[in-house]
């Protein structure tokens with residue numbers, strides 16, 4: 552079933568978020584990557600935003616984290632998001648663009664505006680020692696973060712090409728797959744839950 556007029560899954564995500572308005576925990580989801588041997592890794596991240604014109608989801612992370620090494624080899628992710636209040640699960644698969652300190656033009660502008668929107672507390676985390684390295688004694692180097700993004704700050708632009716939407720509020724549950732074709736059109740397929 553072709554649905555070129557609108558990327559309907561985006562509207563569904565917005566609607567599913569509505570009952571949790573103001574609750575920051577609703578934006579926690581699980582992001583999976585694979586290492587060079589194909590071994591999967593999963594971790595919680597925060598969805599920082601959407602861009603409806605380009606169908607992208609945004610996550611921020613540390614350039615030194617393991618997921619970055621994975622994405623440099625295999626720039627694809629799976630992202631699983633369960634919205635408790637609306638009892639809906641969205642599972643995304645898609646490719647990722649890394650926007651780091653070397654990015655230019657519009658991408659760098661987006662990285663800066665994403666940085667500025669973060670709380671000072673979250674910005675300060677990018678001054679912490681490298682994630683996953685052995686912990687050493689000593690105080691954290693934690694001066695006030697600058698107005699421009701730290702070198703360690705990376706924006707992940709996630710472009711889903713498959714969205715698997717499961718709704719638990721009806722019996723039987725409703726499940727719909729959305730797939731992006733090579734011409735940029737989304738196709739909607741209701742499937743058994």
Ligand SMILES: Cc1cc2nc3c(=O)[nH]c(=O)nc-3n(C[C@H](O)[C@H](O)[C@H](O)COP(=O)(O)O)c2cc1C
Pocket residue numbers: 579592593594595596597598610611612613616617618619682683
């Ligand atoms: C509630 C919660 C939110 C988190 N949000 C983020 C996030 O937005 N970005 C991020 O890189 N890590 C976030 N983390 C930390 C990751 O889960 C993970 O520990 C870290 O990114 C290192 O993962 P990696 O070594 O697999 O790259 C969050 C953890 C929790 C529990």
